[in-house]
Amino acid sequence: MIFGCSSREPLLDRALIPTDAAPHISNISPDENLNNVPINTLIHIEFPDPMDTDSVENNTYLKYDDTIIDKSNLSFTWDTTKTLLTIDPLIDLPPGTEITVVIETGAVNQQGIHLIEPFTCTFTTTTSAQPHSTSPTIIALDPSCIQGTDSEVQIQVTFSEEMSHISVEKTFILASTDNQEIYTHTNGSFSWNGTTMIFTPESSLSMDKEYIISFSTSTDIVPQDLAGNPLTGSTSSRFYTLENKIYVSPTNGDDNNPGYHKTLPVKTIARGIQRAVTYGYDLVKIEEGIYTETINLGSQEGGITIEGAYVSGTNFNSRDIDNKPTIIQSPTSEYSITTSDTSNIKFDGVLIKGGIAGGIKIQNCSNVTLIYCTIYGSETTANSAEGLIASDSNSINIIDSTIYGANGASITGDVYGIKASSSSVSVSNSTISALEAGAYASGASYSIYIDNTSNTTASLNIQSSDINQSGSGGDTSSYGVFTDGADIDITGSTIYGGNSSSGYSFGIYINQSNNGTISGNTITGGVGTTSYGVYVEGGSSDITISVNSIKGGVAPTSYGLYIDNSSITVTSNTLITGDSGSNTNYGIYAFTDDSAQYQVTISNNTDINGGSGTTSNYGISIKGTWDSFTVE
Known part of the structure; x- marks a missing residue:
């Protein structure tokens, strides 16, 4: 003043x-x-x-x-x-x-x-000689009714005429509906822009709360215009402070809702993602239940996390991933979820059931993470099945998750738990299986398959995981891990090739890899006409196999480790054995031709033996140029 x-x-x-x-x-x-x-x-x-x-x-x-x-x-x-x-x-x-x-x-x-x-x-004073007798009203309020905002908020109330500032300021109240927070003229500041009052709380509002804007009539003064005419009409409004999240509920949701507050969820995941893009939010929280819909994530959806398994009736405060799953399935689409040309996508605690071809497709993406997820590529008869398929993508991270190519289904073609081409894939603390119990594949089965068809960069990192197949295969081969042209790093895991009735079985198959580490694993080839614990070929180089227990498996011919024209170091393994082939078993079989220059070093291994074949058992069998081998 x-x-x-x-x-x-x-x-x-x-x-x-x-x-x-x-x-x-x-x-x-x-x-x-x-x-x-x-x-x-x-x-x-x-x-x-x-x-x-x-x-x-x-x-x-x-x-x-x-x-x-x-x-x-x-x-x-x-x-x-x-x-x-x-x-x-x-x-x-x-x-x-x-x-x-x-x-x-x-x-x-x-x-x-x-x-x-x-x-x-x-x-x-005004030039009018008539006293003013019209009561004022509120013509605009921001934040408005049930509108969301962030915690750094200014309240703006626009009146129909010039007001007594003192009367408005002294009667203004901003309070949370739980009455834990109350703001008045004593703990906030006011400014005016014409007939608009602007109130700024002295501290940030709490997140994820409902607030009421109102004017008290129990004080010594009421909100009024300059002539003392009291404020009439609607004098209160509600709004929510937001956590930059979208909420989805199959039972209480409505796709006409904004979705930005727990009490106003949308009904479908697709709508929730759309709302997140509209508001610029990065998290979609989803209640338990079955969502029969197709999810497509593109460049606009980059940065979004889809977080499931919120227990119904807990106001999105409790999750139970094991017992209250969020199930996504699109039985009429090729894949239930497709992500393409995007980045920084995260799926957390969702169960994905495959469409016609598989569970989730990732194409030309970077930094896609699945954590605490379960994927079934197919649970019904199909020509092929893929739990997860990826191409030309970097940094696909699978953490604490389970992926099945097929579960309890008969597949006439090939089955993949994970199929990746020209991509980098990381698997940790997870279970990956092409064929879960009760599933059958007439074609080949691959728990993890990765190649490098684009001649760019492909890599596979597996840590502390279980790669197995408990279902049965048919006429072609079964693979725990299949790599072609990819860098590999497999540590601390259990790998089982599978069960092929009339084909080969491989724990780990490596072709044309120029950088590989296999360390601290338990590896078994499986069941087939011929079984291999680890199979390395195609001019692979710089491969180190150490501190593993490797078994060929159960087959007429069984190999613990098979090396074909590749440079490899085999050291400090606790056991390499052909296992229990019915005819011929090899602990290590290594071959190099005369024209190629390869180096195979076998040293400091605890136990290398052929196994228990009824015909022949070989601890180490070497064929080729002797100068290519070092055995000690």
């Missing part, structure tokens, strides 16, 4: 009073220099401390031109705290005239301390 100095009084008797201890005017309405003030306006004056009312009234007057309005034409009323004075001119003020409110220094507070200097405030 403006402190005038047109009528200064001697200050010697109060020179020693600290300025901050002296009373002053903290707010006034109408504001300084306000125009078009009604001729029947009220004047509200607010002090920070209780005042001596008589001294204030005796030293307060209104004037215009050279006229001072007689005190008999002024009514003075105070609130119960003696901090808010209302002056009601009992006559209409002259229209189109500058009116000045004056409080002289004789006004004192209840401690007897005077104003330091006179206070003046001037406003101009």
Whole structure:
């Protein structure tokens, strides 16, 4: 406010009073220099401390031109705290005239301390000679009804006319519906832009709460316009503070809802993702239940996390991934979920059941993560089945998840738990199986398959996982891990090739790899006409196999480790055995031709033996140029 100095009084008797201890005017309405003030306006004056009312009234007057309005034409009323004075001119003020409110220094507070200097405030009345009698209303509110916002919020209320700022500010309330947070003029700040009041809380609002904006009518003053006409119509509104999340519920949701609050969920996952893109959010929370729909994620959906298994009835506060799954299945689409040309996608705690071809397809993506997920490529008779298929994608991360190519189904073609081409795949603490119990494949079965058809970069990293097949295969081969042209790093895992009735079985098959580490694993080829624990060929190089237990499996011919024209180091393994082939078993079989330059080093292994074949058992069998081999 403006402190005038047109009528200064001697200050010697109060020179020693600290300025901050002296009373002053903290707010006034109408504001300084306000125009078009009604001729029947009220004047509200607010002090920070209780005042001596008589001294204030005796030293307060209104004037215009050279006229001072007689005190008999002024009514003075105070609130119960003696901090808010209302002056009601009992006559209409002259229209189109500058009116000045004056409080002289004789006004004192209840401690007897005077104003330091006179206070003046001037406003101009409207040119209309008619008193104003229309009640104000609220014409806009932001945040508006059930609208979401973040915790750094400003409340904006727009009125139909100029308001008494003091009356609005002193009656304004912002409160959470649980009454844990209440904001008023005492713990927030106000500003005005014309007829719009702007309130800024002194601290951030809590996340994920519902708040009510209202105006109190139980105080000494009610919200009113300058003439004292009370605010009418709707005077309250609700909004939510958001956690930048979208909520999905199959039972309580409605796709017409905004989805940004727990009480307003959408019904379908696809709609939830769409809402997340619209609002710029990165998390979609999904309740338990079956969602029969197709999920497509493209470039616009980058950065989104789909988080499932929220228990119904817990207000999205409790998850039970094992017992309350979020199931996504699209029986009419090729894949239930497709991600293409996008990045930073995360699936957390969802169960994906395959469409016509498989569970999830990832194409030309980067940084796609599945954590605590289960995928079934197919649970019904199909020509082929793929739990997860990826192409030209970097950083596909599978963590604490289970992926089945086929579960309890008969597949006439090939089956893949994971099929990746020209991609980098990481598997940790997970179970990957081409054929789960009860499943059968007439074609080949691959728990993990990765190749490099684009001659770019392909890699496979497996840590602390279980790669197996408990179902049965048919006429072609079964593979625990199949790699062609990919860098590999497999550590601390259990790998089983599978069960092929009339084909080969491989624990790990490596072709044309130039960088590979296989360490600390338990590897078994499986069951077939010929079984291999580890099979390395195609000019592979820089392959190290160490600290493993490797068994060929159960077959007429069984190999613990088979090496064909590749450079490889085999060291410090605890066991390499052909296992229990019915005819011929090899612990290690290594072959190099005369034209190629390969180096095979076999050293410091604990136990290498042929196994228990009935015909022949070979611990180590070497064929080729002797200079290519080092055995110690």
